[in-house]
Amino acid sequence: MKQKLVLKLVLLGDPGVGKTSLISQFVHARFRHSYQLTVGLDISSKQVKLNDGRTVTLSINDIGGQARFAAIRHMFFKGAHLAMFVYDVTRTETLTNILDPWYKELMEFCSQPGKARSAIQTILVGNKSDLEDYIMVDEEEGLQLAEKINANEHILASAKENIKVDDAFKTLAQSFFDEVQQ
Numbered sequence: 741m742k743q744k745l746v747l748k749l750v751l752l753g754d755p756g757v758g759k760t761s762l763i764s765q766f767v768h769a770r771f772r773h774s775y776q777l778t779v780g781l782d783i784s785s786k787q788v789k790l791n792d793g794r795t796v797t798l799s800i801n802d803i804g805g806q807a808r809f810a811a812i813r814h815m816f817f818k819g820a821h822l823a824m825f826v827y828d829v830t831r832t833e834t835l836t837n838i839l840d841p842w843y844k845e846l847m848e849f850c851s852q853p854g855k856a857r858s859a860i861q862t863i864l865v866g867n868k869s870d871l872e873d874y875i876m877v878d879e880e881e882g883l884q885l886a887e888k889i890n891a892n893e894h895i896l897a898s899a900k901e902n903i904k905v906d907d908a909f910k911t912l913a914q915s916f917f918d919e920v921q922q
């Protein structure tokens with residue numbers, strides 16, 4: 741019997757950037773206009789096809805509003821293979837906050853004894869790209885930050901209009917295998 745590949749993916753970023761919306765669009769192909777703040781930890785899963793035809797299951801973890809509790813963050817990060825950092829292109833501070841606290845915290849967790857930092861693959865997603873008239877972040881700024889945190893890609897997406905959402909999740913899954921095979 742073939743072994744099932746499961747990768748744990750965590751989404752990180754400020755409240756309101758669209759983490760839950762990206763997951764909903766990717767997993768359920770729908771966008772809801774009113775979301776409750778995610779309470780605790782939401783886990784959903786979806787299969788994606790890799791470039792070589794293999795299938796991998798993503799176990800997608802949405803931490804939501806409880807991120808302030810250290811114990812929950814610990815559970816959230818533990819065993820993660822992939823991290824998607826999400827900011828909102830209409831709010832500059834959400835990009836700044838990717839570096840500190842989100843990236844900083846993930847690195848702190850991964851640098852604990854026994855946790856190999858290089859095992860986690862990351863991408864940076866600028867969400868709400870449909871709000872063209874309100875965009876406050878230059879693509880260049882996003883790219884620079886992506887380089888700084890060593891992310892594999894910087895992708896501008898819209899959970900609402902379903903732009904580049906599948907791409908973001910698939911690129912992230914693929915990057916794990918590209919890295920392992922090198």
Ligand code: G3D
Binds near residue numbers: 759775867871898899
């Ligand atoms: P979070 O999980 O990161 O906290 P949510 O963010 O997914 O709950 O989204 C926060 C708000 O942004 C929601 O609006 C949601 O509809 C909106 N949103 C999410 N993604 C997009 C997008 O791509 N484009 C636009 N225009 N809006 C988006 P409400 O009004 O429910 O607070």
Ligand code: MG
Binds near residue numbers: 759777778802804805
């Ligand atoms: Mg949420």
